[in-house]
Amino acid sequence: MGGVVAANRLRQHLRGPHRLVLIDREEQHLFQPSLLWLAIGERRAERIQRPLARLERKGIDVVHAEIERLDPEARTVRAGGREFTGDAVIVSLGADLAPETIPGLVEAGHNLYTLKGATAFRDALAEFDGGRVAVLTAAPAYKCPAAPYEAAMLIDYALRRRGGEGVRDRVQLDLYAAEPAPMGVAGPAVSAAVRAIVEQKGIRYHAEHQVVAVEQGPGRLAFANGVRAEFDLLVYVPPHCAPAVVRQAGLAPDGGWVSVDRATFATRFPGLFAIGDVTAVPLTMGKPLPKAGVFAHAQAEVVAANLAAEWAGRGAPRRFDGQGQCFLETGDGRAGLGTGNFYAEPTPQVKLRGPGRWWHWGKVLFERRWLSRWF
Numbered sequence: 001m002g003g004v005v006a007a008n009r010l011r012q013h014l015r016g017p018h019r020l021v022l023i024d025r026e027e028q029h030l031f032q033p034s035l036l037w038l039a040i041g042e043r044r045a046e047r048i049q050r051p052l053a054r055l056e057r058k059g060i061d062v063v064h065a066e067i068e069r070l071d072p073e074a075r076t077v078r079a080g081g082r083e084f085t086g087d088a089v090i091v092s093l094g095a096d097l098a099p100e101t102i103p104g105l106v107e108a109g110h111n112l113y114t115l116k117g118a119t120a121f122r123d124a125l126a127e128f129d130g131g132r133v134a135v136l137t138a139a140p141a142y143k144c145p146a147a148p149y150e151a152a153m154l155i156d157y158a159l160r161r162r163g164g165e166g167v168r169d170r171v172q173l174d175l176y177a178a179e180p181a182p183m184g185v186a187g188p189a190v191s192a193a194v195r196a197i198v199e200q201k202g203i204r205y206h207a208e209h210q211v212v213a214v215e216q217g218p219g220r221l222a223f224a225n226g227v228r229a230e231f232d233l234l235v236y237v238p239p240h241c242a243p244a245v246v247r248q249a250g251l252a253p254d255g256g257w258v259s260v261d262r263a264t265f266a267t268r269f270p271g272l273f274a275i276g277d278v279t280a281v282p283l284t285m286g287k288p289l290p291k292a293g294v295f296a297h298a299q300a301e302v303v304a305a306n307l308a309a310e311w312a313g314r315g316a317p318r319r320f321d322g323q324g325q326c327f328l329e330t331g332d333g334r335a336g337l338g339t340g341n342f343y344a345e346p347t348p349q350v351k352l353r354g355p356g357r358w359w360h361w362g363k364v365l366f367e368r369r370w371l372s373r374w375f
C-alpha cells in the first residue's frame, strides 16, 4: 500500500527527467482489508486485486522481481539479477508472515492473511455444518489489530445468514487472542467496547492465550498458560517478522523492525526512507504505532511530499502527525469507525463510533476508491 501511494504521488509531483521504479515480487496489488469479506464469500479474488503493471501507463517503471539484496548505504537494490541505485529509496516491504514458527499451525488451520488461506477458509466455512470454529491470533502484535475481531464477527454473521439451516446454533465460536485485549493501543475504552460487541454475538473471547503448538486430527490448540482447546475449523493470524532482505541489510536488528524518524520516516541512512508495516514507531505508552494501511498511506504521502519539495521545489515539507482511522466490520452490513491521534501524549486519543450501516458503506466506498484511484 505504501509503495503504490508513494510511486503515484512522486510521479504526480516529479516530472521531467526523474525516473521512478517500483519493484515488487507480486504481479498483483492485493487490497488486503477485503480479505475479510472474501473469507465469508462476499468478494472474489479478481475484484480486490489490480495488476501493478498498470502503473506503467502513468510513467512508473514496474519491475516484477524478488528483491534479493538491499544496500542501505549505497541505496542499491538487487532484484531479479539487476541492480538499481536510487537518489532516494523508499522501503515499503511490509511484514513477512511466519506461521511456520508455531509447530503444526500451517497444517491444521487457514491463514486469514493470505489470499490462498482466506479462500480455503471460505470454502471450508461454506461446507461447515456444526462444531467448533476457532479464530486465533498466534502472536500479540500483527497488522490491522481490528482484523481478527472483525473476522470472528463476520463468521458469526455468515453462519447466521444461512438462517433456515440453523447452523449458527450448532457452532461454538471461540476467539483465542495472544494479546490481553482487543486493539490495545487505542486505549481501554475502545478495547472494552470492542470486546462487548464481540461477546454480545455469542463469540467466546479468551485473552492472553499464546499458542505454542497445534495438533491435527482431532485439532487441538496448546497454549503457554497450560490450556488446551479443541477445534474443528481453525483460522489464524500468523506471527509476523521483518522481511528477510531487510534483516540481512541490518535494518531490523534483534528480530525487530526498521527504526525511523516518526515525523519524516527517514532512516539513519541518507536518502533511505522506510514506511508502513516494516517500521517500528515507539509510542510513549510503551507499545508501537499499530501496523495499518492507513498509516502506510499517510507516511507515503509525507515522504513523497518531502522529496518533491526538496528536489523540485514543489509544495511544502510535511510531517506525519499520527492521525489515523480504522473501520471495524461487525456483520449484518454494519461497521464501527475508530478515529484519533495515535501520537497524542501520554496515550493515543481514539474514539469508536457506531456500529452502523454508514461506516460499513464507508469501507465499501473506500475499497472502490482505493482500487480506482491508484491504478
Ligand SMILES: Cc1cc2nc3c(=O)[nH]c(=O)nc-3n(C[C@H](O)[C@H](O)[C@H](O)COP(=O)(O)OP(=O)(O)OC[C@H]3O[C@@H](n4cnc5c(N)ncnc54)[C@H](O)[C@@H]3O)c2cc1C
Pocket: 001, 002, 003, 023, 024, 025, 026, 032, 033, 034, 035, 036, 065, 066, 067, 068, 092, 093, 094, 095, 112, 113, 114, 143, 144, 147, 243, 245, 275, 276, 277, 278, 291, 292, 293, 294, 295, 296, 326, 327
Ligand atoms: C485481513 C487484513 C485486513 C486489513 N484491514 C485493514 C484495514 O481495515 N485498515 C488498515 O488501515 N489496514 C488494514 N490491513 C493492514 C494493511 O493491509 C497493511 O498495514 C498495509 O498493506 C501495509 O502496507 P505496506 O506498504 O507497509 O506493506 P504491504 O502492503 O504488505 O506491501 C509490501 C509489498 O512488498 C512486497 N515484498 C515484500 N518482500 C519483497 C521482496 N523481497 N521482493 C519483492 N517484493 C517484496 C510484497 O509483495 C508487497 O507487495 C489489513 C490487513 C489484512 C491482512
